[in-house]
Amino acid sequence: MKQTIYKTRAFTLIELLMVIAIIGILAGILIPTVGAVRKQANIAASKAQLSNYVTAIQMFKGEYGYFPTFGKSATGDSIEISLKTDSASFIETLSGRDASGAKSSGDGNRRQISFHSFSETEFLLDSSDNVDPTKIADRFNNTNIVIVIDANGDGVVKPSPQSTALSVPSNGIRTNVTAYVDEGDDGSPAYSLWD
Numbered sequence: 270m271k272q273t274i275y276k277t278r279a280f281t282l283i284e285l286l287m288v289i290a291i292i293g294i295l296a297g298i299l300i301p302t303v304g305a306v307r308k309q310a311n312i313a314a315s316k317a318q319l320s321n322y323v324t325a326i327q328m329f330k331g332e333y334g335y336f337p338t339f340g341k342s343a344t345g346d347s348i349e350i351s352l353k354t355d356s357a358s359f360i361e362t363l364s365g366r367d368a369s370g371a372k373s374s375g376d377g378n379r380r381q382i383s384f385h386s387f388s389e390t391e392f393l394l395d396s397s398d399n400v401d402p403t404k405i406a407d408r409f410n411n412t413n414i415v416i417v418i419d420a421n422g423d424g425v426v427k428p429s430p431q432s433t434a435l436s437v438p439s440n441g442i443r444t445n446v447t448a449y450v451d452e453g454d455d456g457s458p459a460y461s462l463w464d
Contacts, residue, residue, distance in 0.1 A: 308458065311407075311408040311409055312408075312458065312460050314408045315407035315408045315409070315450065315460065316460065316462060318391060318407060318408075319407075319414070319448040319449075319450070319462055320462065321385060322363070322385065322416060322448060323416075323446045323447065323448060323462065324385075325363045325384040325385035326363070326384075326416070326418065326446050327445065327446060328384045329362070329363065329378070329384050330445075332380070332382060332384075333377060333378075333379075335377075336348075336418045336419070336445070336446070337362045337363075337375070337376045337377055337378070338350075338376060338377075338418070339355050339358045339359050339362060339376050339416075340355065340358050340376055341355070343420035343421070345420070345427070346419070346420060346421050346423070346425065346426065346427050346441070347417050347418060347419060347420050347426045347427050347428065348417070348418045348420045349415055349416070349417050349428070349429065350415065350416040350417075350418070351413075351414075351415050352404075352405045352412065352414040352415070352416065353404075353412040353413055353414070356403060356404045356405045356412075357403050358375065358376055359405065359416070360375075360387060360402075360403070360405070361373045361374075361375035361376070361378075362375030362376040362377065362378050363375070363378075363383075363384045363385040363387075364383050364384070364385060364386065364387055365378050365380075365381035365382050365383045365384075366381075366383070368402050368403045387402075387405075390408070391405055391406070392404060392405060392406060393405070393406040393410060393412055394406070394410055407450055407457075409453060409455075409457035409458070410453075410455075410457070411450060411452075411453035411455075411457040412453075413450055413451040413452070413453055414448065414449075414450050415428070415430070415448065415449055415450070415451065416446065416447075416448045417446065417447050417448065417449070418445070418446050419444070419445045419446065424443060424444070424445060425440070425441040425442065425443055425444075426441055426442050426444060426445070426446070426447055427441040427442070428442065428447065428449055428461070428463075430449050430451055430459065430461070431451045431452075432451045432452045432459035434452065434458070434459040435449055435451075435459050435460075435461050435464075437463075442463045444463075447461070447462050447463055448461070448462050449461035449462065449463075
């Protein structure tokens with residue numbers, strides 16, 4: 270009687286280890302790349318958010334003939350509004366509404382015109398992931414947003430960012446309104462509209 274021997278084909282331990290090593294190398298290459306792409310996408314979305322604020326401020330000037338100061342007085346050539354401390358006035362002035370949704374004249378918005386409609390993605394998320402409608406933050410949940418407005422009407426602003434990552438030309442920036450974000454306490458990046 271002849272016995273039939275079946276030979277089963279399987280992967281060896283060496284082959285399995287090689288496949289795992291190759292997958293590990295590919296993951297090591299892709300994971301940092303995906304993180305960098307996500308960071309750049311958040312910066313682009315945050316810059317679009319800042320551009321919308323600048324446009325709303327310019328629309329305010331077009332309507333009333335002067336820039337809103339959000340309760341700040343000029344120091345030198347420019348007015349710098351820190352949204353970390355002045356978010357409520359900023360929201361009321363540009364939306365024509367207070368945090369509860371009631372109509373508000375804000376800082377000179379007598380007609381209560383909505384120059385900007387704030388969405389939930391523009392507000393700070395607290396530690397419990399609840400939206401705080403009185404504080405503005407960027408896509409990194411950083412509240413170190415600064416709006417710079419030309420105070421003397423010469424068409425040049427001179428921002429003074431705290432971050433060394435942002436460089437400002439010595440003669441200023443030729444615009445009436447701009448914005449920047451200083452580095453966050455959690456290490457979120459600094460960026461500006463004049464880059």
